[in-house]
Amino acid sequence: MQELKLLTENYLSYCLYRKNLNPKTIKAYSIDLNQFINFMEYSRYEINKGGVSNYLTHIHKIFKPKTIKRKIACLKAFFNYLE
Numbered sequence: 908m909q910e911l912k913l914l915t916e917n918y919l920s921y922c923l924y925r926k927n928l929n930p931k932t933i934k935a936y937s938i939d940l941n942q943f944i945n946f947m948e949y950s951r952y953e954i955n956k957g958g959v960s961n962y963l964t965h966i967h968k969i970f971k972p973k974t975i976k977r978k979i980a981c982l983k984a985f986f987n988y989l990e
Contacts, residue, residue, distance in 0.1 A: 911954070915940045918988050939981040 919937055922928045952958030966975055
């Protein structure tokens with residue numbers, strides 16, 4: 908997961924300096940990605956379709972729709988960045 912954390916840091920720098928996103932957005936993305944990584948580590952899920960599906964089920968239980976939408980958008984953007 909250390910490699911994933913490094914990729915996350917690189918992505919957040921990319922968002923800040925290349926995409927010129929607001930620092931508050933960067934902070935929210937950082938929180939979202941760290942929560943995702945922590946969930947995956949704690950649950951010992953692999954980062955694949957099934958693992959992500961389990962994470963989405965988890966966040967639907969504890970967050971409001973607007974927050975869920977942002978978290979999903981953040982993950983989509985991050986995975987697109989990795990392609």
